[in-house]
Amino acid sequence: MVFQIMRIAIDARAIFGQRAGKGEYVYQIIKHLAKIDQKNQYFLYTRGNLSENFGANFSARQLKLPSFFWHFFVWLDLKFRLKPDIYFAPTSYIISSLGVKNSVIMVPDLVAFLFPKEHLPAAVFLEKIFLKKALRKSRCVITISRSTRDDLIRLFSILPDKIQVIYLAADxxxxxxxxxxxxxxxxxxxxxxxxxxxxxxxxxxxxxxxxxxxxxxxxxxxxxxxxxxxxxxxxxxxxxxxxxxxxxxxxxxxxxxxxxxxxxxxxxxxxxxxxxxxxxxxxxxxxxxxxxxxxxxxxxxxxxxxxxxxxxxxxxxxxxxxxxxxxxxxxxxxxxxxxxxxxxxxxxKKFSWEKTAREIYLCFKNLLK
Missing domain, CATH: 3.40.50.2000 (Glycogen Phosphorylase B;)
Structure with a gap:
């Protein structure tokens, strides 16, 4: 049986600077994908220099641009130049909402919809514009809890089969x-x-x-x-x-x-x-x-x-x-x-980053079957 090498693009901006919350879980996912997978190719889209070497099959594609232009030019690069097998968006919905082949989005929470007055107004504005389109155009939606999965189904009438719950873990x-x-x-x-x-x-x-x-x-x-x-x-x-x-x-x-x-x-x-x-x-x-x-x-x-x-x-x-x-x-x-x-x-002990990474990897692999 011939092993098909996947080409996976990831929005990795969150791992730079002082990591907390989203930055920490994106870093841990990439770090543990590197531990379990040395065969497939990963392309990390960033806005800064990649200081950590995740492995020979990981490379950075750096675009030092303001946020709006960064998303637009990454979308163009994905669509017309790199053409990856999978695009994984763990923190943002903008590029997936524009339409990318085999897009996988991670929805960490729905605070913009459930608690809009207790969230950054700019973030509420952007998520309300882009999330619904991203949900429709993505092949798979990952949530990090059953609670968020249930909220997604209730608020957006998404088919449960399109959603996969993958828990995070402690460092x-x-x-x-x-x-x-x-x-x-x-x-x-x-x-x-x-x-x-x-x-x-x-x-x-x-x-x-x-x-x-x-x-x-x-x-x-x-x-x-x-x-x-x-x-x-x-x-x-x-x-x-x-x-x-x-x-x-x-x-x-x-x-x-x-x-x-x-x-x-x-x-x-x-x-x-x-x-x-x-x-x-x-x-x-x-x-x-x-x-x-x-x-x-x-x-x-x-x-x-x-x-x-x-x-x-x-x-x-x-x-x-x-x-x-x-x-x-x-x-x-x-x-x-x-x-x-x-x-x-x-x-x-019920949670581990290796388990998280393996479940995300299987999600990618299943999309190409």
Missing amino acids: QGSKKKASPVFLKKTREKYNLPSRFILSVGTLEPRKNLIRLLRAYRGLNMKECVLVLVGKKGWHYQEIFRQVRDLNLERCVRFLGYVPREDLFALYHLAQIFVYPSLYEGFGLPPLEAMNCGTAVITSKTSSLPEVAGCASILVNPRNTEELTRAMRLLLTNDILRAKLVRLGKIQA
Whole structure:
């Protein structure tokens, strides 16, 4: 039997710069595709220099252009010059909406349609223009949770057979036990106390940080500070204003974006991890926290119950008192906290980037049968 070499083009812009959220999962998908597939050819469309060598069968096609022109010229290149067997769009719908042979799009979430007031207006505008066309013109649609799949079917009447649910995973680096020396250096680097509550995510309305701040105020445990990790996002100013209004300046620490190795150390050091997001297409931080052996409180909405399973305390993210009670319970009940740490490690093992990459690879392969 003759092996047919596939030529696969990927929109890889998200892997450049400070990777978080989409950037992290796109990087992990490409990294693990490179690990499992050394035969097919991959063409990574970027806007910057590709600093990492993924393998001899991976090459970069760099176009340093503003976003609008970048999409248009990549579409022309795909359509008339490269002519790949598969085009994979893990973060954007624009090129797929214009029509590309064997397009596979990944729909990470539908926040632009479900929570438009809590999302960037420009992103809402673009997704409402291009997603519906991209769904119609693509050969396969990948969602990263059953929750998003169900929302797609409900909002766009897509045939279920066209959608494939492929879960993400936690970075394997988070599973490695950090050395006591590195943990000590990390604690000193960020001037952290012996006990703290950790939350990770972009500072934006959808992450529900204002309710988290109010719930923390109700906790009235100032010896256990609240540490927020994540870069400033849309409407972040209100979060800082709330800290001042609640007189929490001495109890809340904003660390901004932190390197991955520091982030894993922070997970290990934290007493508990709290993630009260209003909506997530998947929700990597709770999974990373569980992988590091940290007890988790998260929301019982959207995809988060799929990720957390029975290994966390699930709360109504709009109920501040319920969130306060959950934090107090987990901070004061050592037996429960230890139980959730054990269950969390078991839950995290259900997800792996190699499995994610293999399922995406099979999706590509099946389209050419």
